[in-house]
Amino acid sequence: MQQDLQTAPRAQPAPKTPGMWQRIQSWDSRLSVTKGLTIVTLLTGFFGGYFQYLNSYEEKVGEQAKADMATATKTFIEISNAFAEVQMQQEIMLGDFAGALNDRLDAGIRKMDTKAANDLFPNYIKARTALRQNSAVFAREAEIYVDWPSDLTRDPAAPRALNQDPLTEALLDAYEFDCDAKANLPSFEGTFFDGQKHGPANEPLCTPAPGEKKTYVDLCARTGGNGAIDPGKDVININWWSAKHHVLTLHYCFETMHAKLRTARIWASQNEVSEEARQDFLRQKDHLRRSLEHQGDRLNAFMTLTMSQLERIRVRYRPSGFFCHVPLVRDAIGVFSNQCLPIRTAVNERG
Helix, strand or coil: CHHHHHHCCCCCCCCCCCCHHHHHHHHHHHHHHHHHHHHHHHHHHHHHHHHHHHHHHHHHHHHHHHHHHHHHHHHHHHHHHHHHHHHHHHHHHHHHHHHHCCCCCCHHHHHHHHHHHHHHHHHHHHHHHHHHHHHHHHHHHHHHHHHHHHCCCCCCCCCCCCCCCCCCHHHHHHCCCCCCCHHHCCCCCCECCCCCCCCCCCHHHHCCCCCCCECEEEECCECCCCCCECCCCCCEEEECCCHHHHHHHHHHHHHHHHHHCHHHHHHHCCCCCCHHHHHHHHHHHHHHHHHHHHHHHHHHHHHHHHHHHHHHHHHHCCCCCHHHHCCCHHHHHHHHCCCCCCCCCCCCCCC
16 A cells, blocks of 8 residues: 555646736747847848849949940040041141242142142032031030030939020121130130129120130120120120030131131132232231131130040049948938939039
8 A cells, every 4th residue: 555655656736827927028038039030121121122222223323424425425526527627628728729829839839739729629618518517416416415414513303494505606696706806715714604694795894804814705796887885785605614615616617717718719619719819818818827726726625625524424423432332321421412422423623
C-alpha cells in the first residue's frame, strides 16, 4: 500500500490563467515587432521610390541637355556659315572691282580680277537669295535654340506677352538703323539691358555720351530731312545678349551693304559701268571697306555670344551635388536656393 502511494504520479497543478497585465505585455511585444516591420517597410518603400524617381528624372534631364546642346550647336554652325559665305563673297567682289580699276596694276592682273568677279557673281546671287529666304527663320531659330535654353532665369511655364520682343528688320529700316555708327556696333561691356521699355524718346537717351558703354542700343525714330527725333514713336531696343537680335541686325546690314555695292554688282554681272559711277565708287571705296569690316565684327560678335551661350546651357544641366540627392535635405535647400532644382541653374552673372 505504501509502495503504491510512493509510485503513484503526483497530480499536476492546473495552469494559471494569465492576468490582464501579462496579456497587455504580450500584446505590446507583438505590436512592437509589427510596428518595427511596418516602419522599415515604409522607409524602404519611401527611399526606394524617391531614388527611383530621381534617377528617372535625371535621365530625362540628361536627354533634354543633349537635345538642347545639339540644336544650339546646329543653329550656331548653320547661321554662321550662311553669313560667312555671303560676306566673304562681298569682300571678294569689292576687292576684285577695286583691283580692276587700279591703273597701277598690270593689265593681266586686272583682267584676272574681272574674270574672278564674273565667275563669283552667280554664286553670290544664289547665296544671297537663300539667306534672304531663311533670314527670318534664322532669327527665330536663334531665339528658340540659343536664347531661351541659355536664359538661366527663364521659366517656360510663366505667362508672357507674345509681342514681348518687337524688334524686326522692318523696324530697323523704319528707324533708319545706321550699321556703321560706333554706338550701334555690338558690345558686351557696360550696362546690361533691364528688359524694360525706355522712354520718352529724347536726345540724351537716343544719343549715347562719348565713352558710355552699354550692351544694348536705344534706337529712336527720326524724322526725314533734319534727323530730329520723333517723340511720337516708341524707343526700340537692340540687346547684344540676344542671338536673335544679332541675326536681325546682321541680315539688315548685309542687305544695306548689298545696296552700296550696286556699281560693283553691275560690273561683276559683265555690264558696262559709267565713268561717273566708277568715280563715285572710288570715292566710297574706303567707306565700303570699313562697312565690310564692321560686318565681320558683327558676325564675330554673334559667334562669340553663341559660344558663350552654349557654355551657359552646359552649366544649366551640370549635375547637382550629393546633398541635393538626400531626401528632405534637398527640399530644405530648395526653400532658400535653386541649386537643387531638377534642372540645376547657375548664378546669373548678368543679374
